[in-house]
Amino acid sequence: MGLIERSLARMGLARRSLDGDQLSWKAIDPAQGLSGSLSVRAAENLSTVLGCTNAISTALAYVPALTYRQDGANDRAEAPEHPLRQIVRGGVNPGMSWPDWVEHLVASTLLTGNGLAEILRGDRGQLEGFRHIQWGQVTAVKLASGRLAYDISDPRGVKRRLLEGDVVHLRDRTDDGYIGRSRLSRAAETVAGVQSANVHANSFLRNGASPSGVIESVEPMKAEQRTMLRESFMARASGPSKAGQTLILDGGLTWKPAQISPEDAELLETRKFGVEEICRLFQVPPPIVQDYSHNTFTNSETAGRWFATFCLAPWARKIEAEFARSVFAAGSGYELELDLSGFLRGDPEKRWAAHKIALESGVLDPEEVRQVEGWNKRQTLPNSNPEVEVA
Incomplete structure (x- = not known):
């Protein structure tokens, strides 16, 4: 069993043979990547996952994207004549601006492990733009040459194949060197635990009755009487909008408070800890996603620098390296730079x-x-x- 086959087996991805010289697998789609019970779209229902994804993708889309030409061994200058300069200013295609495209590409990579875009070129091979491709529509294929091909199935049922030179493929850390793996799937138990806490909290607020306790009767009650009492009580006191209403009992019934609260169940602390857990996965300081529980004026400023240095800078370098590999011709001397000093605009x-x-x-x-x-x-x-x- 080869390296890729072992990686596929560890990740639990389906494998099928196209012919004797090819190996193909279904790429991670929005219904996979975490676990069988929690999809990427469900993960975005967690506010911290959505907040971290938005913070990173919008920040990288915000910074200036500059095109440089290397002149000699040590000198370089901006290249206003390169088509990428016009694409950054005018949009990657008629329906999408450069910031929108970068945001889509980075967010897809953060959530699924892979972001893919088709490189649009003119009749003479000149760069004309990019087209975003949802990773759930992609089947990656390893050819006999060792290179990757990408089979695209759009919602209209049209299928086509793109090669490595036809796409920008931004990926998170891989297990096999080919396909990125989402950090949400690497920490599936952590994400599932935070999601379970959210489900429990929503259930508590939706079904919880306040005051909370037990109704006691001095006389034995028939099944029909218990059912009617339960339904009447739930209709009267269940739900957040009815919390704290006065309860009137007769017929020898008494109310015994149970003294159960979210704090007693440690629900609030569990949810707070879940925010920190998700922030660890994305390398985002909690203040960036509006968690100010441990915040001061000093460490909030430090969090911004930390975010730029240890989170955004590595992603910016990944994007620059991918452009050098796929967009610019080898030996052309051109390069892309995402200027993080643009954050000083604010x-x-x-x-x-x-x-x-x-x-x-x-x-x-x-x-x-x-x-x-x-x-x-x-x-x-x-x-x-x-x-x-x-x-």
């Missing part, structure tokens, strides 16, 4: 402090700072001293 004080340091150290000159800020170059007055400038 903090003008730090941004201008950084500009000041760059000016004083000679890293940038004033015109370059103006360019970074999106301002035009300064113009000199006509028929005057060139050193006299106007803003």
